[in-house]
Amino acid sequence: MNILIDNANYALVMALFDAFPYDGVTTNPTILSREPEAPMALLKRLREDIPSQAQLHVQVVSTQCDAIVSEARHILDALGENTFVKIPVSDAGLRAMRALKGAPITATAIFTPMQAFLAAKLGARYVAPYVTRITNEGGDGMRVAMEIHDMLRAHSMPCDVLAASFSNVQQAKDLCVHGIGAVTLTPPILDEMTSCNQTGIAIDTFARNFAKAFGAGRTMCDD
Ligand code: G3P
Numbered sequence: 001m002n003i004l005i006d007n008a009n010y011a012l013v014m015a016l017f018d019a020f021p022y023d024g025v026t027t028n029p030t031i032l033s034r035e036p037e038a039p040m041a042l043l044k045r046l047r048e049d050i051p052s053q054a055q056l057h058v059q060v061v062s063t064q065c066d067a068i069v070s071e072a073r074h075i076l077d078a079l080g081e082n083t084f085v086k087i088p089v090s091d092a093g094l095r096a097m098r099a100l101k102g103a104p105i106t107a108t109a110i111f112t113p114m115q116a117f118l119a120a121k122l123g124a125r126y127v128a129p130y131v132t133r134i135t136n137e138g139g140d141g142m143r144v145a146m147e148i149h150d151m152l153r154a155h156s157m158p159c160d161v162l163a164a165s166f167s168n169v170q171q172a173k174d175l176c177v178h179g180i181g182a183v184t185l186t187p188p189i190l191d192e193m194t195s196c197n198q199t200g201i202a203i204d205t206f207a208r209n210f211a212k213a214f215g216a217g218r219t220m221c222d223d
Contacts, residue, residue, distance in 0.1 A: 002182035024055030059086035
């Protein structure tokens with residue numbers, strides 16, 4: 001399962017790539033609105049500095065079909081390889097996907113399995129259900145994400161779920177067990193995944209016991 005960073009803060013994203021084996025970055029207009037830098041300048045900087053094989057998912061802002069198509073082409077031309085254009089699955093968005101067939105598209109703002117199925121039929125490489133937002137609306141976001149995955153596999157479609165909108169790591173773990181292709185997680189949830197109090201306590205105990213027996217500061221390098 002690919003794990004992506006759902007954030008566009010340059011320093012934060014670079015620090016996460018330095019430390020962990022993440023697979024890419026996802027952004028949307030709201031995420032970009034939190035950063036002081038002009039959006040395309042920031043995206044170009046991220047594209048240049050994250051690993052070249054890492055994915056960068058960038059969402060269109062336009063809402064009419066022709067404008068979505070032009071904006072999508074501009075994003076892909078400007079940012080190059082391993083960039084995916086995120087298109088919300090509105091009526092205009094689905095029409096734009098048809099016009100862009102063959103382009104690397106992530107269909108986003110997905111709330112129902114059939115929205116995802118239509119986007120996959122139109123050639124989307126990823127479909128992004130919003131797990132927590134679906135649940136907040138009275139649905140079952142986890143079930144929707146899993147059903148979409150099963151549907152894509154049942155029909156052998158060359159498309160993967162890129163699940164978004166998480167409340168905790170447990171949700172990502174359950175989707176991982178189910179074989180979901182990708183998740184995008186916010187930095188607080190990534191932190192939750194990489195830090196565990198009990199691991200820290202175990203490490204402290206090992207260090208204390210070793211120092212008591214063999215002397216402070218000694219390690220296995222001291223033959
Ligand atoms: O990119 C869409 C996704 O990030 C939505 O997440 O947390 O705003 O529901 P959230």
